[in-house]
Amino acid sequence: MPTVIFVRHGRSSANTSGTLAGWMPGVFLDETGEVQADGVGQRIAAASLPVVEVVSSPLDRCVQTADRVSAPLPEHVRRSVHEGLGECRYGAWTGRPISELVSEELWKVVQDRPSEARFPDSAAYPAESLAEMQGRALDAVREIDARVLDAHGADAIWVAVSHGDVIKSILSHATGAQLDDFQRIHVDPASVSVVRYSSRKPFVLRLNDVGGDLAGLRPPERSTVGDGDAEVGGGAGHQGGAAGQRDGGAAGQHGGGPGAGGPDPVG
Secondary structure: OOEEEEOOOOHHHHHOOOOOOOOOOOOOOOHHHHHHHHHHHHHHOOOOOOEEEEEOOHHHHHHHHHHHHHHHOOOOOOEEHHHHHHHOOHHHHHEHHHHHHHOOOHHHHHHOHHHHOEEOOOOOOOOHHHHHHHHHHHHHHHHHHHHHHHHHHHOEEEOHHHHHHHHHHHHHHHOOHHHHHHHHHOOOOOOOOEEEOOOOOOEEEEEEEOOOOOHHHHOOOOOOOOOOOOOOOOOOOOOOOOOOOOOEEEEOOOOOOOOOOOOOOOO
């Protein structure tokens, strides 16, 4: 089955102002975010990964990031947008400062019992629950992954550019954790997290990686285990066909930008 590189959008103006952007239009990357997005594209290109498509959330900050990630990649790499990868619909919380939201009773539910959390509706912005967000994001990933598999085969790699809470919920599911545990995962702006889906279960290859060589994500030339099987004992790692290259294990690295090294705020 194909491998998915999940990229959170680069740092945005809302991130630096401490605003919960949600589906607000006109929220773009700041200068740091642009540099971050360029860096992700350069890392993917340098690793010569067989990327066939870059899919993004329809929101401006993700479209910008995806365009910059795609720029150094070969011309045949497809660009597309999927609404299922869009930000959580925060409803009446949209556009409000995080510093105000932390005093809301719902904030505690979002942090401690996210499977029970549903955001309040507003006239301007519809709302959804975190469970609904996770469900439609997983549906989008399955749909795109199946299409990529049919068109390009099991060794293909595609990139999904999305948002912090969305990616965290996908990664939580990939690890077999409950949605109530998803706040334990941290996803920095422009970080790379990687999941290889199989016929039996997902494999999390990297988590919140903000630097370093991605060549270890190249498909191995051969495999001694079946699709969906883990190699007992851990295996030798995927060297990407070149000696000395780093294994594609979960990196767990943290980088600069708001919230680095600590718990994620909502969004």
